Amino acid sequence: MSEGPILSVEALHKYFPVRNVWKRRVGWLRAVDGVSFDVRRGEILGVVGESGCGKSTLGKTLMGIQAATSGRVVFEGHDIAGLKPHQSRKYREHLQYCYQDPGASLDPRWTIRASLHEPLVVHTTLPAAEREARVREILAAVGLPETHLDLYPHEISGGQQRRVGLARILTLKPSVVILDEPTSGLDVSVQATILNLFLDLQRAFGLTYLFISHDLSVVRLVCDRVAVMYLGRIVEIGETEQIFSAPRHPYTQSLLAAIPRIGGARVTDSFALEGEPPSPTNLPSGCRFRTRCPRASTICASEDPALTGDVAQHQAACHFPD
Ligand SMILES: Nc1ncnc2c1ncn2[C@@H]1O[C@H](COP(=O)(O)OP(=O)(O)OP(=O)(O)O)[C@@H](O)[C@H]1O
Ligand SMILES: [Mg+2]
Structure with missing residues (x-):
């Protein structure tokens, strides 16, 4: 079956x-700044890159929280990028974005019950009793007791707030969930339980995830494929194992070289990345990575490299890839 x-x-x-x-x-x-990729049904696609490279903006633009400047976003067969919010609402119901800051998505004056009912009130015509039943079912699925329904956001832990944030989204039965830094700010043991929860929910609800994170170890653990972003572009994309064992773009190599390792050899002997990326208001000519790249040569200043390689497995945008 080819879908x-x-x-x-x-x-x-x-x-x-x-x-x-x-x-x-x-x-x-x-x-x-010109991002193209496909998300396959049922996969977990990681999006990684330094702070400020545009990961959250990508997620929010896909979701229509911010209007796209140009380009197409085809979700379940409809181009939703150009639609006004009221036109696209019925298509976007099954595409959901989970905020980087879980506190930001929960109203401090509302109980957890009110927060979980709200998306159903806005998007569906379910009667109150059915809404309550769905809310309780989802609350159990994310592993929270029903007693939490009457609590306020400040009365629960950061890990529990994440679970509520996720539950809020799941009430609408999405098919694709954009998770923005879903484990940041959680301690390691809570991270592990939350990651397992994502995997359980993926199986239970048949979800597809876009998994935005700057934590490469987490990405390696859960993602099927990974897209590496630099200054608003994807510079490398491919199967997780390919990216981690044989990265082709010097930027990816430097990111991997920066992961601390306990014993064992590094994946690459590349240089460690130094300095700040150029400002996204004033990008260099040609390849935008050239100002920090040890391989940069004259062609890099004049020609912007496109992604090349095997679309299904591994692509990199570099004039001198490995
Ligand atoms: N609403 C906005 N108005 C103006 N500039 C913005 C806005 N949102 C983001 N930016 C800018 O866009 C760039 C990308 O920001 P974005 O939040 O997408 O980065 P990020 O990759 O998610 O970073 P982090 O890892 O720190 O979350 C940054 O330079 C940021 O300052
Ligand atoms: Mg972000």
Whole structure:
């Protein structure tokens, strides 16, 4: 059976205006700058990269929380990128975004019950009793006791807030969930239980995940494929094992070299990445990684490399890939 991708992203751009003190636009911040990839049904696709490279902006733009500047987002057969929020609502119900900061998605004045009922009130016409039944079912699925329904967000732990955030999304029976830094700020033992919960829920509800994280060890553990972002672009994408055992882009190699290791050899002998990336308001010509790249040569300043390689397995955007 060959099924098409569940989510297909084509040349997606999200630019933010940069304004001077008189509110005049003086330039653009290119947060997502021409990103294309497919998400296969049932997979976990990781998105990694340094802080500020555009991971959250990518997630929010896919979700329509922010309007795309240009490009296509085809979800379950419909291009939702160009639609107004009210037009796309019925398509986006099955595409959900789980916020980087779980506290931000929960209203401090609402009980957990009210927070869990709200998406159902907004998106469905279910009567109250059926809503309550669905809420209780999902609460059990994320491993929280029913007594938590009457608590407020500040009365539960960070790990439990994550579970509530996830439950809120699951009430709408999504097919694709964008998880933005789902384990950041949790201690290691809680991280492990939350990761197992994601995997259990994936099986139970047939979910597909876009897993945004800067924690490469976690990504290696749970993702089927990984996309590496640098300054608003995907510079390498492929099967997780390919990316970790034979990275082709110097940026990916430097990210992997930075993972601390206990015993064992490093995956690569590459250089460690130094300094800050250039500003997304003022990108270098040609390859945007060249200012930090040990392999940079004249062609890198004049030509912007496209992703090349085997689309199904492993692609890198570099003039001199390994
Ligand atoms: N609403 C906004 N208005 C203007 N600029 C923004 C906005 N949101 C994000 N940016 C800018 O876009 C770039 C990408 O930000 P984004 O939050 O997507 O990064 P990130 O990869 O998620 O980083 P982190 O790992 O720190 O969460 C940054 O330079 C950021 O300052
Ligand atoms: Mg982010």
